[in-house]
Amino acid sequence: MRKILAAISLSVVMLLSGCGYNDFQTYDENVKKSWAEVVNQFKRRSDLIPNLVATVQGFAQQEKDVLLGVTNARSKVGSIQATPDLVNDPQAFAKFQAAQGELSSALSRLLVVAENYPQLKSDANFRDLQAQLEGTENRITVARKRYIDEVAKYNVLTRQFPTNLTAMLFSYKDKPQFTVENEKAIADAPKVNFGAPATAPAQGQQVPK
Numbered sequence: 030m031r032k033i034l035a036a037i038s039l040s041v042v043m044l045l046s047g048c049g050y051n052d053f054q055t056y057d058e059n060v061k062k063s064w065a066e067v068v069n070q071f072k073r074r075s076d077l078i079p080n081l082v083a084t085v086q087g088f089a090q091q092e093k094d095v096l097l098g099v100t101n102a103r104s105k106v107g108s109i110q111a112t113p114d115l116v117n118d119p120q121a122f123a124k125f126q127a128a129q130g131e132l133s134s135a136l137s138r139l140l141v142v143a144e145n146y147p148q149l150k151s152d153a154n155f156r157d158l159q160a161q162l163e164g165t166e167n168r169i170t171v172a173r174k175r176y177i178d179e180v181a182k183y184n185v186l187t188r189q190f191p192t193n194l195t196a197m198l199f200s201y202k203d204k205p206q207f208t209v210e211n212e213k214a215i216a217d218a219p220k221v222n223f224g225a226p227a228t229a230p231a232q233g234q235q236v237p238k
Contacts, residue, residue: 049192053201056183060204061113063176068111070168071129077165078103078136081158085139088149095135095142102128102135116180122205136162173207180204 082096089096106128115121149155184203187196195201 048195049186050195050199052186052192053183053195053199056179056186059179060116060176060183063172063179064113064116066172067169067176070165070172071106071111074162074165074169075103075106075132077158077162080154081139081162084152084155084158085143085146085149088146088152089142092142095138099132099135099139102132106132116204117202119205126207177207180206 078099082099085092086096109121109125109128111125115125143149150159184206186192187201187203
């Protein structure tokens with residue numbers, strides 16, 4: 030009886046392996062790792078915003094609507110729990126992506142406003158924030174591209190034969206992807222070009238590293 034059970038177990042293992050079961054586990058883990066890096070870089074960007082807003086406000090206090098727009102967009106992003114399970118929930122993923130998109134738009138409007146204040150770009154604190162934000166945008170692009178690639182591999186596995194049978198058997202579904210209108214936007218990091226303002230941020234203000 031033990032030999033029969035051992036033979037059955039071995040057959041099941043070989044069947045699952047041949048149908049991509051182990052590949053699903055590997056690819057799923059790769060997706061989770063790449064997603065964690067995406068979340069980490071988006072958080073890094075979010076952490077830069079309070080000092081960025083405070084610095085711009087020091088030179089352009091009258092730009093209340095734009096500054097409030099960035100603050101509100103950041104708050105909306107912070108209200109979304111970007112857990113590992115989010116990559117298995119298309120609706121939650123879409124909500125996360127939309128919130129990050131709103132924050133990107135709000136930041137773009139802030140940078141346009143900054144162009145109207147030439148003294149801002151000469152401020153050392155602002156220049157430091159500019160460099161950090163540009164570097165973070167680059168990291169976001171790289172992390173997002175990796176996530177896109179890993180999800181593509183996983184989704185192909187769920188559709189092609191015979192691994193699609195394993196996907197149906199274990200209820201493995203396609204994972205949601207980032208969507209961009211222009212595919213070139215994935216490869217090219219956003220250009221961060223700050224402009225300039227006219228007073229000084231509060232003393233003792235710390236810039237996150």
